[in-house]
Amino acid sequence: MPTTRVVLESDEISRALTRIAHEILERNRGSADLVLLGIPRRGVPLATRLAGRIAQADARGSQGQQPDDSRGPAPVTVPVGEIDITLYRDDIRRRPTRGLTPTRLPEGGIDEKTVILVDDVLYSGRSVRAALDALADLGRPRSVQLVTLVDRGHRQLPIRADYVGKNLPTATSERVQVQLAEIDGHDAVSISDAGAPEAPAAPEPSRTGEGSE
Amino acid sequence: MRHLLSTTDLDRDAAVALLDTAEAMAQTQSRTIKKLPALRGLTIVNLFFEDSTRTRISFEAAAKRLSADVINFSAKGSSVSKGESLKDTAQTLRAIGADAVVVRHPSSGAPHRLAHAGWIDTPVVNAGDGMHQHPTQALLDAFTLRRHLADGRGDLAGRHVVVVGDVLHSRVARSNVDLLATLGARVTLVAPPTLLPIGVESWRCAVTYDLDAALTDDVDAVMMLRVQRERMTSGFFPSEREYARRYGLDGTRLGRLSDHALVLHPGPMNRGLEISAEAADSPRSTVVEQVANGVSVRMAVLYTLLAGDLAGEGDA
Numbered sequence: 212m213p214t215t216r217v218v219l220e221s222d223e224i225s226r227a228l229t230r231i232a233h234e235i236l237e238r239n240r241g242s243a244d245l246v247l248l249g250i251p252r253r254g255v256p257l258a259t260r261l262a263g264r265i266a267q268a269d270a271r272g273s274q275g276q277q278p279d280d281s282r283g284p285a286p287v288t289v290p291v292g293e294i295d296i297t298l299y300r301d302d303i304r305r306r307p308t309r310g311l312t313p314t315r316l317p318e319g320g321i322d323e324k325t326v327i328l329v330d331d332v333l334y335s336g337r338s339v340r341a342a343l344d345a346l347a348d349l350g351r352p353r354s355v356q357l358v359t360l361v362d363r364g365h366r367q368l369p370i371r372a373d374y375v376g377k378n379l380p381t382a383t384s385e386r387v388q389v390q391l392a393e394i395d396g397h398d399a400v401s402i403s404d405a406g407a408p409e410a411p412a413a414p415e416p417s418r419t420g421e422g423s424e
Numbered sequence: 425m426r427h428l429l430s431t432t433d434l435d436r437d438a439a440v441a442l443l444d445t446a447e448a449m450a451q452t453q454s455r456t457i458k459k460l461p462a463l464r465g466l467t468i469v470n471l472f473f474e475d476s477t478r479t480r481i482s483f484e485a486a487a488k489r490l491s492a493d494v495i496n497f498s499a500k501g502s503s504v505s506k507g508e509s510l511k512d513t514a515q516t517l518r519a520i521g522a523d524a525v526v527v528r529h530p531s532s533g534a535p536h537r538l539a540h541a542g543w544i545d546t547p548v549v550n551a552g553d554g555m556h557q558h559p560t561q562a563l564l565d566a567f568t569l570r571r572h573l574a575d576g577r578g579d580l581a582g583r584h585v586v587v588v589g590d591v592l593h594s595r596v597a598r599s600n601v602d603l604l605a606t607l608g609a610r611v612t613l614v615a616p617p618t619l620l621p622i623g624v625e626s627w628r629c630a631v632t633y634d635l636d637a638a639l640t641d642d643v644d645a646v647m648m649l650r651v652q653r654e655r656m657t658s659g660f661f662p663s664e665r666e667y668a669r670r671y672g673l674d675g676t677r678l679g680r681l682s683d684h685a686l687v688l689h690p691g692p693m694n695r696g697l698e699i700s701a702e703a704a705d706s707p708r709s710t711v712v713e714q715v716a717n718g719v720s721v722r723m724a725v726l727y728t729l730l731a732g733d734l735a736g737e738g739d740a
Contacts, residue, residue, distance in 0.1 A: 250659075277552065295448070297462075298452075298460045298461060298462040298490075298727075299460075299461055299462075303462060303731050304731065304732070306733030307732045308727070308728055308731050309731075309732075310441065310444065310445065311448035311449070312448065313447070313448050313451050314451065314452070316522050344461070348455065348457045348459075348460075349455065349457075357427075
């Protein structure tokens with residue numbers, strides 16, 4: 212029997228995202244010029260959630276700093292987009308044809324912005340490489356940082372995350388699955404043993420939750 | 425999907441998936457850097473045994489935007505004019521190392537022969553064969569219709585498309601009737617009896633000889649076909665003036681269409697014959713847009729046929 216255990220519950224995911232939002236603000240001294248780009252599929256809802264938390268935290272922060280501003284703090288919004296990396300993958304010819312999702316950049320683009328890439332699982336690092344190539348075709352950000360909800364190790368490229376929700380030591384034979392309320396109905400991160408075809412009813416997470424990139 | 429030879433090969437889901445991919449491709453074409461690396465290192469041969477401007481250029485642009493290398497082969501000025509057979513040409517292509525062949529041929533069925541005779545083992549895309557099929561034209565027409573009539577999503581269920589003109593010689597009409605019916609649209613063919621093929625009553629569409637009657641029937645789009653004078657060996661209609669009067673789309677007929685109705689033409693147009701200048705240049709006309717959409721649709725076709733793991737898929 213394949214065994215599946217949940218390693219992150221909903222409230223732990225929530226706390227991790229809040230912490231990452233604060234880390235991003237700390238590292239970048241505020242939310243000016245930030246652009247969050249999610250890598251489909253599950254990076255996209257994560258990016259949206261993070262943007263909300265960053266805006267909230269930054270609004271609170273600036274409120275405390277500028278008490279003399281009679282108009283009150285201007286509402287902070289952090290631009291969010293998504294970046295499809297399918298056409299940039301290095302295994303594109305080794306797998307069945309994948310569907311494309313649209314790339315959506317926020318108004319204002321990414322030129323001279325600090326782009327924060329958001330993905331659910333960091334494994335080999337190959338999807339991040341593809342995302343970096345896709346970014347180069349879309350513009351020239353001032354800098355690029357990487358958020359991952361789970362870092363499961365086994366990197367095959369010299370790539371690391373700047374912000375990690377949880378470091379998860381795994382064996383390569385294990386599968387890491389991220390489930391998010393926006394897509395799967397509930398939040399959870401779980402690990403299952405080899406040969407456990409998790410949720411066979413859902414054929415679409417070709418690269419997403421299983422962290423097999 | 426291994427080859428794209430006919431729109432009858434596509435079921436609804438496959439057709440919608442292709443159109444969705446084309447939509448994603450179209451979106452990349454508004455960028456400053458239009459080139460995508462998906463087909464890097466692959467060689468695509470455009471094998472054109474028949475004259476073509478827009479289809480060949482469109483396929484070439486599509487392949488290049490996906491970073492494939494393109495070899496253009498036209499029958500004029502090649503060994504075909506010395507009498508080389510299709511088989512020998514195919515074997516030459518294999519030796520060169522082509523990864524896909526886009527073929528246009530004056531004989532119906534030539535792409536099918538090329539795909540299934542065992543001469544080459546690459547995907548074959550039909551870019552128009554005789555009076556048979558022109559699937560990428562039908563896909564780009566459906567893509568254009570879907571953008572205007574269905575918000576660029578899903579299928580064309582419940583829409584009414586009237587296809588007018590030289591159905592007999594038109595591979596565009598055949599491909600479109602099949603694809604539009606697959607996508608759920610209602611199709612009406614309008615043509616003089618002499619320009620309708622034998623067996624048209626078994627097609628998935630209605631047929632009438634009366635254009636004005638057809639245009640009153642809740643029309644969402646009118647597709648005008650080119651009168652193919654180069655394929656006409658005898659008199660199919662008494663005079664061009666009579667044809668234009670009974671089957672041409674002029675300003676008066678244009679004015680009777682509802683506000684959202686579109687005018688399509690696969691090009692090249694015979695202005696003054698099947699379509700008047702007023703209709704061709706009206707804001708409803710999607711003729712230029714169809715050409716732009718052609719590149720996106722052909723990118724989607726090449727991507728779908730070539731990007732995946734070929735060994736892992738069956739012959740569809």
